[in-house]
Amino acid sequence: MGGPNKLLALFDGKPLVRRTAERALGSKAAGTIVVTGHQRERVRSALSGLDLTLADNPDFAEGLASSLKTGIAKVAPDAAGAMIVLGDMPGVSSKDLDSLIDAFRRSGGRAVVRAAHQGKRGNPVLLPRSLFPAIAHLEGDTGARHLVEAEGLDVIDVEIGQGAAIDVDTREALEGAGGVLQD
Template sequence: LLALFDGKPLVRRAAERALGSRAANTIVVTGHQRERVRGALSGLDVILADNPDFADGLSSSLKAGIARVSAEAAGAMIVLGDMPGVSSADLDRLIEAFRRSGGRSVVRAAHDGRRGNPVLLPRSLFGAIAHLEGDTGARHLVEAGGLDVVDVEIGKAASVDVDTREAVEGAGGVLQD
């Protein structure tokens, strides 16, 4: 998350893109290297959600973020911090599809017809998310939930994440100490 892309930490770049979209608020969940990540976000109008249980896996971060979503929000868009190609325009396309569904469908980014990220989850899934455990996200809830799922083609950005040294360097990033 602290690797530099175009001279900027990846987590800041992701937050700026979320802030540049039509999303009502941007919540950033911090865990590993919390203080360094917070420093990289300095000056941005984001809501910070600390996840002291980050080592327990993805579900703990998802729960920490969902817990900070406004009571008035119809849903929450889950934007991973390690996807350098996702743009504000991509996020807006997901938001628009969610609005067209009346805020009741799961909307997820796709690449060549395959599911990817980000994903926009309707409020109706929030209760089930609160009960997730371990290193699991909401994928099985989406697939078993009986909700309509709308895939929005955003191209390669939906499937490129940089969670290894090789992936960071291959995508043009520079790792920091």
């Protein structure tokens, strides 16, 4: 986006990153890991007092893969999978996350479960543990999408509404979603 940090933009008076973390904490997820990178100390401050695990990614500028690997490395060894929740998606609720978790559990923890809106894939996505070794080899500004397709795993799309498609990558999108940028 450039300029002010979108994760610190206020939505209903609360930094977006805190709002997202609280929604993850309010879901059925067994734990919440937040990967920090850009303006790490400011983001950590916005998350102060929340019962979550922080994972610093000093290589955040290398792209999405480095953050994904950093977070996956912190997942509990007995977890069946990991739900990847982007910090810049203000329309995703705890209930939406629960819908993804429920679908993952129904699959026996073997399927990839991703949020969808009107038949189009979106985020968040829940990845089974079987993908973790391949994620460890990702590089650059790449997520796990091509791994999902290459590994031939079952994929379950869960309709959660427009929250699956709204991220705030531009000033206009952020303001249109109700956010107020801070310095």
